[in-house]
Amino acid sequence: MKKAILKFTLLLLAFVATNSLFAQVRPTLEWVKESSPNFVSGYSTSNISVSFLNDFLNPTVPTNAPTYTYDANPLVAVVSIVNQQRSTTLTNSSTVVPGITFGGRNTSDQANDTEFPSSNGVQTIGYADVFNVFAADIPASKPLNNMYITSPTAAAVGQTSNSSGGSSTTGGFDTQNITGAQGPAAVNNGSGVFVGDEDANFGLAIYTAAEPLADISAASNGRFYYGDVVIKFNRPVKDPVVHIGGLGGSYSYIGLDANTYNTYFTTELELSNGATASSSSLLAGNLNIALQGNNIVNTNATPNAGSVLGDVTYGAASGSVKVSGTYTKLVYKIFLKGTTGNFGWSQTQANITSATRDPFNGDLWYLSVSLDKPTQQVSGNVFIDRDGLKDLPLGDINKSAGVDNPTTNIGGSLFANLLNTSGQVVASTPIGPDGSYLFDNVPVGTYSVQLTTNASAGTYASPTTAPTTVLPTGWANTGEFVGNVAGNDGTVNGKSSSVVVGISDIKVEVNFGIERLPDSDPYTSYIATPLLNTVITLNGVLPVLTGSDPEDQPASGSLATKSVQITTLPTNSQLLYAGSPVYAGQIITSYDPALLQIRFNVAAVAIGETQFTYAYVDAAGIADPTPAVYIVKWPYQGPLPIILEEFAAIKNNCTANLVWKTSSEINSDKFEVEVLTKANTDFATIGSVIASGASSSSKNYQFSYAMQADVVYYFRLKMIKKDGTFTYSKIAPLSCENRKSEISVYPNPTPNTITIEGLAKGKNIVTLYTNQGRLVTSLTTSKVKDVIDMTTLASGTYMLKITNENGTSEVRTIVKQ
Structure with missing residues (x-):
């Protein structure tokens, strides 16, 4: 809204229950005067805590005497507004008003509104008592008692007439009533003291402002999401009844053209906390209220307030809706829907006669809740407990890392079975959509609770054998505990510890923790034929371990920093972690991919494949029950005639000394030494060495070759069998530079560290590679002398590359002992 308003007619919305009472069949828990201290006026978005009192008399005639008592274990609801989607800024003010508030209310223009006057053209929002007699602050015709039923077990009467004939029991409504008091004497006397009927039912005043939609010129017949109203109970409840008063509002004004303009709109509530489409049912209400699935709606085309036909305004929706099932909270999405009219939502001073400021417009409606008073109960929740008993010191299933765990019923597949001391089922109930369950009218005795996918037909009179404790595929138990503090019963088995139920006992927080199982990713990788004792890290050339939970x-990703269990070992190679052999069943915590390696032995090289299995272990300490297979393959041509353990090219001035070692030879004939340079298009043979022919022990060979300056040579071995077949070794590069290097690397060979001395001034990049070209380590240094630690590396030949900031590189061969 932008400016002030002139003369207009504002038709308010919402209603209030009358003060007549009728007989009720069973004591009910209701909201009354003593339920909450929020008796003050003024709009708010703060959470409202409301206690339920026991309507133990349920009188058959109206009375001003108190009929409510407190329970030893009171039921409490906290009502909150969350996920606010809309707001508006008051005209000529910096005040921002949310789209949904407790205790908000309409105002008219300054000239006509004496209750909420404003100066300097500043727009004002009105206010109602946040918690008061049901619908007390709506100055329109009130809903009648015959539009409400407080007990979910009473017979539903459906829609009743909008007649102004009083609060009769027409439509079969003759036992259960929500009560209210009408008129100013029933509300606040201005001093904060309630002076109305002592037996009146109370409710929360909730306001859906239309101003945010007027600000954006929203379509006048649209439906717009505003946010959520959440009713959270301190324990599971069964079949709560939600009472709605006064859904609907309107706005009328006389324009500068002397014509009358009207708009109509209504709040709608959509149950959205997992309840099925058949969960809600209308117990009672006027002709305007209806259920569309779980949506509470107003079907009147002109929902302009009032519930009674005899009043000039009668278009609002009021009534009682039963939500079948067990719940710890009800979540209603709040919408504002436009209907008919010849303009949208609200209007500004520029278009209205005789006003000095904008009005504030919206839908004021009331909310209350009731349910049957329980006798003896056992209830609890099922939590998704991601860290199980690992959150020390007590292993809390209600929380993970100090944060409240979410709840679940796994799509309606879970049941709670109440067991007697013989372990037999005496009652069975499905877990509710919000993960809660409740056993009502439990006889005095000692019980335990079983969580399973198997329901039972057992009763207190005819107990049955307990079914198998089992969860849906992909789920596992993480613990059980009786109580809402940290702890567990010490045995993870889907069955609670004992619960003793005495007279009038309400046993709560018999809780279970479950979680979904982790999944590990299988791999099949292909590499070149490895040399004997080659060590490859599973972090690049071979993939890291991955999984999801x-x-x-x-999403599937690296398991770095998580826990991994090696479930089976390779039979023909060695698995290492941090340089030490891994054992079957070992759990690696805080897994570092750079530390997991495979060492290939004779058997592996000959076979052409090696494999192991691993399982992702999640935060609850539960491993993937179907470990993944990790396979590494390479070309296989039958038993290898020659197993080459080592091949290196070492520079001695401008002579290339080629050295190699075999660990096994079968029918070997000779080794041909080949070289490639930039001047050639293919490898050329430069010499040969006779092989041993047959050997099962290590054999050492060497070959020397004179190199020219400033030429890079690439050497390899052609290993030839007596039948003429052959295989090639890896390639070993070497060069002879014309200038003398100022860099020295020592000791070489080395058992642990190498020192690099004579580095050029400025930045130098030093990298160490395996013979297979895999990067082992890299450092950037500005020192003229630095050290690389090779202590944890496997024995073998490595390539050291040194590059200065001018781009000049040197390559050295390093032998690790």
């Missing part, structure tokens, strides 16, 4: 890591 719905709670810890929903």
Whole structure:
């Protein structure tokens, strides 16, 4: 809204229950005067805590005497507004008003509104008592008692007439009533003291402002999401009844053209916390209220307030809706929907006669809740507990890392079975959509609770054998505990510890923790034929271990920093972690991919394949029950005639000393030494060495070759069998530069560290590679002397490359002992 308003007619919305009472069949828990201290006026978005009192008399005639008592274990609801989507800024003010508030209310223009006057053209929002007699602050015709039922077990009467004939029991409504008091005497006397009927039912005043939609010129017949109203109970409840008063509002004004303009709109509530489409049912209400699935709507085309036909305004929706099932919270999405009219939502001073400021417009409606008073109960929740008993010191299933765990019923597949001391089922109930369950009218005795996918037909009179404790595929138990503090019963088995139920006992927080299982990713990788004792890290050339977990890591990714179990070892190679052999069943915590390696032995090289299995272990300490297979393959041509353990090219001035070692030879004939330079298009043979022919022990060979200055040579061995077949070794590069290097590397060979001395001034990049070209380590240094630690590296030949900031590089061959 932008400016002030002139003369207009503002038709308000919403209603209030009458003060007549009728007989009720069963004591009910209701909201009354003593339920909450929020008796003050003024709009707010702060959470409202409301206690339920026991309507133990349920009188058959109206009375001003108190009929409510407190329970020893009171039921409490906290009502909150969350996920706010809309707001508006008051005209000529910096005040921002949210789209949904407790205790908000309409105002008219300054000239006509004496209750909420404003100066200097500043727009004002009105206010109602946040918690008061049901619908007390709506100055329109009130909803009648015959539009409400407080007990979910009473017979539903459906829609009743909008007649102004009083609060009769027409439509079969003759036992259960929500009560209210009408008129100013029933609300606040201005001093904060309630002076109305002592037996009146109370409710929360909730306001859906139309101003945010007027600000953006929203379509006048659209439906717009505003946010959520959440009713959270301190324990599971069964079949709560939600009472709605006064859904609907309107706005009328006389324009500068002397014509009358009207708009109509209504709040709608959509149950959205997992309840099925059949969860809601209308117990009672006027002709305007209806259910569309779980949506509470107003079907009147002109929902302009009032519930009674005899009043000039009668278009609002009021009534009682039963939500079947067990819940710890109800979540209603709030919408504002436009209907008919010849303009949208609200209007500004520029278009209205005789006003000095904008009005504030919206839908004021009321909310209350009731349910049957329980006798003896056992209830609890099922939590998705991602860290199980690992959150020390007590292993809390209600929380993970100090944060409240979400709840679940796994799509309606879970049941709670109440067991007697013989372990037999005496009652069975499905877990509710919000993960809660409740056993009502439990006889005095000692029980335990079983969580399973198997329901039972057992009763207190005819107990049955307990079914198998099992969860849906992909789920596992993480613990059980009786209580809402940190702890567990010490045995993870899907069955609670004992619960003793005495007279009038309400046993709560018999809780279970479950979680979805992790999943590990299988791999099959291909590499070139490895040399004997080659060590490859599973971090690049070979893939890192990966997996997913719905709670810890929903998308598949590296398991770095997580826990991994090596479930089976390779039979023909060695698996190492941090340089030490891994044993079967070992759990690696805080897994570092750079530390997991495979060492290839004779058997592996000959076979052409090696494999092991691993399982992702999640934060709850539960491993993937179907470990993944990790396979490494390379070309296989039958038993190898020659197993080459080592091949290196070492420079001695401008002579290339080629050295190699075999660990086994079968029918070997000779080794041909080949070289490639930039001047050639293919390898050329430069010499040969006779092989041993047959050997099962290590054999050493060497060959020397004179190199020219400033030429890079690439050497390899052609290993030839007596039948003429052959295989090639890896390639070993070497060069002879014309200038003398100022860099020295020592000791070489080395058992642990090498020192690099004579580095050029400025930045130098030093990299160490395996013979297979895999990067082992890299450092950037500005020192003229530095050290590389090779202590943890496997024995063998490595290539050291040194590059200065001018781009000049040197390559050295390093032998690790």
